Amino acid sequence: MDPTGSTPAGVVVQGVRRSFGSTHAVRDMTFSASPGRVTGLIGPNGSGKTTLLLMLATLLAPDAGTIRIGGLDPLRDPGGVRALTGWMPDVLGSWASLTTRATLELTGRLHHLPKARAAARAEELIALVGLGDLADQPTRVLSRGQKQRMSLARALVHDPGVLLLDEPASGLDPEARVDLRVLVRRLAAEGRTVLVSSHVLAELEEMADDAVYVQRGATVDPERLEALRDAPRLWRVRAEDPAALDAALAGRDDVSTDHLGRLVPVPDEAGAADLLAALVRDGVRVVAFAPASGEMERTFLELSREAGA
C-alpha cells in the first residue's frame, strides 16, 4: 500500500475485543469504513469508541479479532499502518512551550519528513486549519478550539489516507464546527477514509455518510438498525394558532408537547405527508413541520431505550 494515501485504503474491523483487567471496554466490534466516505462512530460515553480508535491507531493490541487498515495488520506492521493513518485523540495534548509551527515541524520529522519538507508542510497545515495568527505562539496560549485545530493539523502532517478523529468537534464554537465539517468533507472527497467518533449527533448528522452504532463495547447489528428504521418517529408541528392545531389533533391520544411545539408520532415519511395534508385541510396554518430529531439521534435514542428496557 502506498503510504502517501494515493491508493484508497479502507478500514475493516472484525470481531475485535479488548479488556482492561475485568473491564470489557470493547466486547465485539465489526464494521468497515470505505475510502472517500465519512463514517460516524456513534455511541454514548464509555461505549468503547476511544478504545477502538486506540487499537486502530496501533497503540493498543486487541485481545481478539482482526483489524485491517489499507490491508495492513496494526499488530504485525504498526509502522506501515502509522504511515497510512492520522489519529486525532480525544485528549488535547500539546507540547506546551513549543509553537504550533514547531509542533507540526517536529511531528513531520518524526514521520521521517526531511527538515525543509516538514517546514513547508507545517506552513500548509497552518493555513489549512486557519491558525495563521497563532502559529508562532506557544501552544499553551491556544484555546480549546484552537488546540483542536492544531491537533487535526498534527494528524494530517504525513498526508494520511485514513483519518481517525476522536470527538473532533467537542469544544468548538458553531463557526469552527462548520469549518471542521467542510474540511472533513473535503478530506473525504479527496479519497480518504474518515472515521469520526462522537456523541454529539447533530454534528455527525451533518458530516457522515455512514454510521456505525456502538453500545456497551459492541457494534449494533445492521439488522437491528433496519428494524429500528420501521419504528414510528416523532414529527414536530408548530402552528400560528396553537389552539387550532390542538383542535385538529384532538382525535389522537399520542400527541406530546415540548417547548418548541407539538410532537406527533408518524410511521414514516408518507405518514408525515398525510398528516400535513390533513392539517392543512382542516385550515391549520402550519409554520413548522419537521422530524423532531435527526436520523442518527433517533436511532441512537431508540437503541438506548431498547437497551434500557
Add this chain to the structure above:
Amino acid sequence: MKTSALAVGTVVDLELRQRVRSTAWYVLLGVSAVLLLGVTLLLLATAGLFGRNGGPQAAAAVVFFVLLLGTLVTPALSGAAINGDRDAGTLATTQVTLIHGWQLVLGKFLAAWTASLAFLAVAIPFLLIAEAFGGADAGVLLTSLAVTVIELGVIAAVGVGLSAVIARPIFSVVTTYLVVAALSIGTLVAFGLGGLAFPVTVTATDESYASGAVDDTGKVVHPVCDPPIVEHYDTPSYDKLWGLLAANPYVVLADAVPGRFDASGNPKDAFAAIKVAERTVQIPIARSTYSSDCHPGRDTRDTRAPQSVLDSTAPTWTIGLLIHLVLALVALGAAVRAVRTPARRLARGTRIA
C-alpha cells in the same frame, strides 16, 4: 542507521526545546553557579585549616560538591521524561509517528543527560579555579570530570527508566531521588551496618617483654617475654561487603582519580584518603594475629604503605562503573519495554492517551 540517528536527534531536539530549555531551568543554572561560587570561595578560604595540603583538599571538596549538585539536579530533569508526556497527552501522539520505542527512550535519555551536563559545564570554571589553587593536576581534573559525566548519565538513565514504568511523574521523580540516595548514602550505611552484623572472630596472640626486660630509659636489657596472652574477640568484617562501596558514586570518583601522596606516603587529598581506605577493606581481616616483642619475624601487624595497598587490590572504580552501567541499561531496557506499542498490557492506573 541514518534514519534512526535522525529520529533520535529529533526526539532530543524536541525534548530540549519542550522540557528542558524553560525559564525554570535557566534559573536553576544560575542558582547553581551562585552556589558553586560560594562553596568554592569558602573552601578555598578555609584551605589553610588543612595545613600544607589545603589546596588539594579544597579542590577535591569542590569536585565532590559538583557531583553532589549534579546528582541532585539530574533526577528532576529525567524523572518525568515519559510519564510527564503521558500526563500531558503527548506521548501517544508521538508513538503514532514512525518513531520506534527505543528511539524515543534513547532520545529522552540523551536529552536528560545533556541537560544535566549543562550543570557540569557551569561548574567547570570553579573546578579550574579549585584545581589551579590545589596545584593544578590535569589528570585529577579530567578523570573527575569524566566520572561525573558518566555518573550523571547513569542517573539520567535511571530517571528515564523509572518515568516509563511508574505511572505518576511525582513518584518516579521521588523514586529516582531515592535511588540516588541509596547509591550515595544507602551503600555506606549498608556497608557499615553489614560489617557490624557479620563480625568475624579473631584470635590475637600478644607476646610482650617480661618485667625487667626493658630498663627505665627504654633500652632492652634482658630480651625475655612473658608467656603469650591469647585473646578471642569479634571484629566487624568488611571485605565481603566491599561491592557496596563500589556502588557508591563518590567512592567511584575518588577511586578513579589518580591518587596523590606526599613524600612520606600520606594521602594529599580526600580522593587519595578515601581510595586507600576503601581499598584497604578489600583485604580480608587476618583471623589470627601475632604481635611479639621477642620474635619480630612472627609479627603480623600490618605496616604496608598506602601505595602498596593500592597496588595489591582491585580497582574499585571499574567494578563501580560496571554496576552503574548495568543499572542504566536495565532502566533503559525497562523503559523501551514500557513504551512498546501496540500495547498488550497497561500498567495499573495508566491510560494510553
